[in-house]
Amino acid sequence: MPVRRLVPTQEAADLLDLTRQLARDELAPRAAVAEAAEEFPRDVFRTLGRAGLLGLPYAEELGGGGQPYEVYLQVLEEIAAAWASVGVGVSVHGLSCFGLATRGTPEQQQWLPEMLGGELLGAYCLSEPHAGSDPAAMRTRAVRDGDSYVLTGEKAWTTHGGHADFYKVMARTSDDGPRGISCFLVPADSDGLSADTAERKMGLTGSTTATMRFEGVRIDADRRLGEEGEGLSIALAGLDAGRLGIAAVATGLAQGALDDAVAYAQERETFGKPIIEHQGLGFLLADMAAAVETARATYLFAARLRDAGQPYGQQASIAKLVATDNAMKVTTDAVQVLGGYGYTRDFPVERYMREAKVMQIFEGTNQIQRLVISRALARGGTPTTTVVP
Amino acid sequence: MNIVVLVKQVPDSGSERKLDPSDNTVARATADNVINEMDEYAIEEALTVKEAQGGEVTVLTVGPDTATDAIRKALSMGADKAVHVSDPAIHGSCAVQTSAVIAAALSQLEYDLVLCGAESTDGQVSVMPALLSERLGIPQLSGARKLTIEGSMAKIERQTDGGYWEVEAPLPAIVSTWDTINEPRYPSFKGIMAAKKKPVETKTLADLGIDASTVGLATATSKVVDFAGRPPKGEGVKVADEGDGADKLVGYLAAQKIV
Ligand SMILES: Cc1cc2nc3c(=O)[nH]c(=O)nc-3n(C[C@H](O)[C@H](O)[C@H](O)COP(=O)(O)OP(=O)(O)OC[C@H]3O[C@@H](n4cnc5c(N)ncnc54)[C@H](O)[C@@H]3O)c2cc1C
Ligand SMILES: Cc1cc2nc3c(=O)[nH]c(=O)nc-3n(C[C@H](O)[C@H](O)[C@H](O)COP(=O)(O)OP(=O)(O)OC[C@H]3O[C@@H](n4cnc5c(N)ncnc54)[C@H](O)[C@@H]3O)c2cc1C
Numbered sequence: 317m318p319v320r321r322l323v324p325t326q327e328a329a330d331l332l333d334l335t336r337q338l339a340r341d342e343l344a345p346r347a348a349v350a351e352a353a354e355e356f357p358r359d360v361f362r363t364l365g366r367a368g369l370l371g372l373p374y375a376e377e378l379g380g381g382g383q384p385y386e387v388y389l390q391v392l393e394e395i396a397a398a399w400a401s402v403g404v405g406v407s408v409h410g411l412s413c414f415g416l417a418t419r420g421t422p423e424q425q426q427w428l429p430e431m432l433g434g435e436l437l438g439a440y441c442l443s444e445p446h447a448g449s450d451p452a453a454m455r456t457r458a459v460r461d462g463d464s465y466v467l468t469g470e471k472a473w474t475t476h477g478g479h480a481d482f483y484k485v486m487a488r489t490s491d492d493g494p495r496g497i498s499c500f501l502v503p504a505d506s507d508g509l510s511a512d513t514a515e516r517k518m519g520l521t522g523s524t525t526a527t528m529r530f531e532g533v534r535i536d537a538d539r540r541l542g543e544e545g546e547g548l549s550i551a552l553a554g555l556d557a558g559r560l561g562i563a564a565v566a567t568g569l570a571q572g573a574l575d576d577a578v579a580y581a582q583e584r585e586t587f588g589k590p591i592i593e594h595q596g597l598g599f600l601l602a603d604m605a606a607a608v609e610t611a612r613a614t615y616l617f618a619a620r621l622r623d624a625g626q627p628y629g630q631q632a633s634i635a636k637l638v639a640t641d642n643a644m645k646v647t648t649d650a651v652q653v654l655g656g657y658g659y660t661r662d663f664p665v666e667r668y669m670r671e672a673k674v675m676q677i678f679e680g681t682n683q684i685q686r687l688v689i690s691r692a693l694a695r696g697g698t699p700t701t702t703v704v705p
Numbered sequence: 706m707n708i709v710v711l712v713k714q715v716p717d718s719g720s721e722r723k724l725d726p727s728d729n730t731v732a733r734a735t736a737d738n739v740i741n742e743m744d745e746y747a748i749e750e751a752l753t754v755k756e757a758q759g760g761e762v763t764v765l766t767v768g769p770d771t772a773t774d775a776i777r778k779a780l781s782m783g784a785d786k787a788v789h790v791s792d793p794a795i796h797g798s799c800a801v802q803t804s805a806v807i808a809a810a811l812s813q814l815e816y817d818l819v820l821c822g823a824e825s826t827d828g829q830v831s832v833m834p835a836l837l838s839e840r841l842g843i844p845q846l847s848g849a850r851k852l853t854i855e856g857s858m859a860k861i862e863r864q865t866d867g868g869y870w871e872v873e874a875p876l877p878a879i880v881s882t883w884d885t886i887n888e889p890r891y892p893s894f895k896g897i898m899a900a901k902k903k904p905v906e907t908k909t910l911a912d913l914g915i916d917a918s919t920v921g922l923a924t925a926t927s928k929v930v931d932f933a934g935r936p937p938k939g940e941g942v943k944v945a946d947e948g949d950g951a952d953k954l955v956g957y958l959a960a961q962k963i964v
Contacts, residue, residue, distance in 0.1 A: 330777060330897045338891060368894030381894050 319571060321390055328387040331372075335391045338367060339398035347399040347522070348664060354521040356479055358437070360402055361409070365434010369395070370409055373557075374417050379429030385557075385619035389564040393612070396568030397575075400671045401522035403568055407561030408475045412438025412484045414554040415499050419542040427501070431482070439480035441471035441528055442551050448473070449684050451486065452494040452548060456530060458487040463537050465489075465500065467508075467530040473678070477526030478511030480504055485530075486547045497547035501539050508533040519670030555680060559632040560622070562679045563615040563639035566672065570608045570643040573650035573668045577601060580654050597653065604646045611639035624704050630692040637685040640675040647672040706760035706854070708751045709814055710784065711807060711821035711833070713741045714768050714775035718826040728922060729929035730797045731827055733769060740775045743822025745782075746882045749889040750852055751820050752783045758854065761785045763814060767795060767806050773905070780900035781892035787903070788814065792910045797922025800828060804836035806920060809913040811841060818859065819879040823848050834881040844874035850885040 323329050342363055350357050364370055373388040374380025381388075396403025413431050416424060430436050447453040456469025467487055474483070483502045490496035502509065512527040542550050578601060581592035591597050618631035647668040651658035658665045676682045716722040716736030725732040740748075751762045764779040764787040766772050776787045790810050798806070811819065824831040838845035846852075849861035850869060860873040864883050892900075910917050918924065944953045958964045 326777075327897050327901060330781060330892075330900075331894055333778075334781075334892050334894070334897065363891075366893060367891055372894070 323387055323390070324384070325387075328383065331383070331387065331391060332394060334367060335369065335394045338364065338369070339394055343395065343398040343402055347401075348667070351401065351522045351667060352661070356476075356524045357402065357522060358479060360399075361405060361434050361437055364395070364402075364406065365432075368433075370406060370434040371413070371432025373410065374413065374428070374432055378417055378425060379432045380417075384623040385560060386616060386623055389560055389615060389619050392561055392564040393568035393571070396565040397572040398568075399522070400565060400569045400572075400668070401520050403565040404520065404523050404562070405476065407558060407565055408440065409434075409438045410561060411554050411558040412440045412480070412482070414557060415484055415541045415550045416501060418553065419499070419546070419550055424501070424538065424541065427482075436481040437476055437479060438482055438484065439474050439476035439528075440484040440551075440554070441474050442486050443473045444470065445472045445527070449681060451551065452497070454486065454488060454497065456485070456487040458485075458489050458498060458500060460489070460537070461534075464534050465537060465540065467500070467502065467533040467535065469530050471528045471530070473515070473525055474511075474528045475523060475525055477524060477528050478514065479524055483509075483528060484541075486551050487530075489544045489547075492545065494548045495545045497551075498544045499541040499547035499550045500535060501541060502530075502533060502535055503539075506533045506535060518673060519667065520674050556629045556632045557622075558679050559636040559685070560615055560618055562675055563611065563618070563632075563635040566636075566639040566643035566675045567608060567611040567615060569668055569672055569675070570604075570611060570639075570646040573643075573647045573665055574601075574604050574608050576663070576665055576668075577604065577650040577653040580657075584655075591653075600649055600653065604649050607642040607646050611635075611642045614638045620704065621702075624702050626700070626702055630689055633680070633685040633688040636679065637682050637689070640672070640682060643672040643675055644669075706754065706758045706817050707763070707815045708754060708760060708818045708820060709763045709765050709811060709816045710744070710747050710751045710779070711819065712744045712748065712764050712766045712775055712779050713822070713825050713827075714738050714766065714772040715741045715825055715827040718742070722827070724929065724932055728797060729932060730922065733771065738771055738774060740778055741822055741825045741827075743824060743826075743882065743884060745889040746884050746886050747820040747822050748779050748782055748784060749887045750849075750880075750882055751818075752890070753887065754818065754852070754854055760817075763788060763816075765807065765810055765814070766790070767803060767810070769796075776905055777897075777900050778892060780903045780905075781896040782890060783896060785903060787905045789905055789907045790909075790913065791907055792917070794910055794917035794921050797925060798920045799925040799927045800830045800832055801836060801926045802920040802924070804833060804840060806910070806913065806915060807833070808837055808840035809915055810908060811837070813908075813913070817876045818854070819843075819877070821879065821881050823881045823883045834879050837879055841879070844878045846872050846874055846878055846880045849880050849882050852880055852882070852886065 368381055371380035372383040373385055376382040392403055442451050444454050458465040458467045481504050485500045485502050486497050488496050489498040508531040510529045514524045514526045582590050584591050615635040618628050618635040621628035621631055650665040651669055654663055654665055657663050717739045720737045723732040755762050762784040764776055764784045767790040790806055834845045834847050846861045848863050850864040851862040853860045857876050858873050859876055859878045862869040863872050
């Protein structure tokens with residue numbers, strides 16, 4: 317089903333055209349092979365960076381594209397429809413720049429153009445082996461020593477771990493629970509920083525995930541973003557935006573699965589007609605299409621709230637929950653549509669299904685999203701109506 | 706160096722293309738329109754020459770209002786400005802008439818080099834450079850797989866089935882390019898934003914001093930009289946391998962005069 321989009325400007329429409337061209341020519345032809353070989357496509361990020369796709373939601377003064385989230389997320393969706401690992405990478409990279417863009421000093425922000433231009437690849441380190449859903453339980457320490465901090469500990473599950481040029485790291489500067497955490501930007505070539513062997517994952521194998529080890533890593537004190545103790549709030553503010561990114565990526569993945577399933581169902585014949593004409597299967601496809609459009613509409617509403625300067629955390633959680641659960645359902649059903657062939661590695665749909673699973677887990681598990689949503693419900697509130705010019 | 710690139714908007718050759726049954730012309734309004742593929746190579750070559758020698762790249766297109774999409778794309782790749790000739794009377798023009806319009810538009814521009822694609826994917830007559838060369842009285846170097854500008858000379862490697870010819874001509878000249886000449890760049894988001902501010906001049910037949918009755922379907926030198934859809938794909942030939950599969954395959958290919 318061809319995607320139908322609404323965008324606010326002609327340049328946004330041209331940007332989406334460019335994204336589709338890059339997705340078709342540079343991403344789609346390589347995805348299956350790179351995923352099977354478990355190879356991280358570093359060069360793809362340079363290509364996307366040169367095209368200006370890595371800094372879209374950031375202000376033009378900072379070297380970004382000055383685009384609203386409504387546009388940026390649709391670009392991300394198109395990238396993920398061709399290659400989910402790259403979509404995740406673009407979202408993670410964007411997130412790794414978030415603290416610097418929102419909380420960095422003008423001196424610190426001089427690093428941004430190279431980051432947003434894609435010459436430098438970013439990663440962020442929040443999770444630890446024992447602290448995923450509950451990051452405030454983290455133990456990695458940053459101890460002040462004159463003009464520097466010394467970081468010690470391990471950060472689990474780092475997307476781009478070992479490939480990134482800089483790591484946005486949350487570490488403990490005091491024992492004051494959630495308020496004892498600070499945020500640092502650590503260059504990859506720092507002494508004492510190393511990446512473990514990458515995780516052997518079920519899917520998303522073109523995206524490297526590794527534990528980063530900090531063994532007395534000394535960094536300049538001016539690499540701290542924000543004040544001491546503000547680290548967790550910087551990380552969580554980034555996560556709201558990151559959740560929208562994952563919602564868009566999951567929607568793209570589901571769209572890709574839907575497109576493959578529909579194309580197959582038009583060709584494949586049983587009992588003398590294309591299987592799409594058997595109502596039982598046609599309805600399955602209809603439900604898949606409805607799930608994809610629901611996901612898109614949900615993340616776009618959250619994006620528009622954000623673009624309008626309104627609180628959007630609860631809607632970001634709803635979007636992440638709906639889009640990733642829908643992607644899981646749609647990709648599973650895509651395997652069903654392809655029958656036995658869908659279960660083989662000769663067709664991409666089984667891979668889509670493996671890729672969808674992780675989206676229910678990272679950037680806050682879907683249980684944590686429900687926690688966020690239900691807490692907001694408990695807090696209550698009054699209806700709001702905002703006029704968007 | 707002033708370079709003009711001729712850019713045509715065509716229905717995407719990768720999607721379904723139709724003729725309009727009311728007058729047998731290409732159905733452009735309903736098509737998925739894109740820049741003619743070969744013209745992207747001409748744009749890239751123009752930008753490469755400009756980057757090496759300085760100057761200005763102007764995009765020239767003759768086509769309906771939708772052709773602004775093709776112009777914006779060329780500008781976002783890095784061209785400096787554009788001229789768009791658009792007039793309802795041009796509808797249904799043949800290659801000869803189109804060349805008169807392009808030649809008139811070129812005459813109002815300053816150029817040292819005109820670049821165009823070696824063929825379009827819709828009309829595909831491959832004669833535009835020759836027609837323009839004749840009308841403008843400038844040499845044509847057609848089918849280039851390589852272009853070098855040395856002083857006031859343009860030199861190309863003209864691609865042939867067996868190899869290439871070296872051909873040269875004094876500037877101003879018109880050069881048509883194959884897809885072997887370079888790898889066209891992608892636009893960038895910066896380019897897209899910059900394109901918004903670049904000048905696009907729209908011209909009508911009157912602006913070019915062309916009498917509207919000399920162009921268009923009514924007076925075209927060639928017309929599509931009739932057309933039929935491609936016949937549906939027949940049943941393929943199945944070869945059962947009983948130890949002689951290879952012989953049967955070769956026999957079939959030979960019968961089809963493929964080998
Ligand atoms: C491929 C991949 C990439 C990742 N990339 C990054 C990255 O770049 N940076 C980074 O910092 N982290 C990253 N992560 C880590 C990811 O964010 C965590 O895995 C996730 O937050 C869950 O944490 P956990 O694995 O420790 O699970 P746990 O927190 O141990 O959760 C286990 C289960 O318990 C449930 N649960 C936990 N608490 C509650 C509760 N209060 N109520 C109900 N249920 C609950 C969870 O939903 C889950 O089902 C990545 C993970 C993966 C798999
Ligand atoms: C069988 C047949 C059917 C036709 N049917 C129609 C029809 O239904 N409707 C119709 O309108 N025309 C029709 N034409 C004419 C067709 O539009 C012309 O061939 C066209 O105007 C110019 O020729 P071309 O694109 O084939 O040029 P080519 O010589 O193949 O093109 C070479 C290059 O010239 C440049 N160029 C060509 N045209 C333009 C342009 N308009 N603006 C800027 N640069 C250009 C491009 O750089 C292109 O790559 C038909 C022609 C044929 C042979």
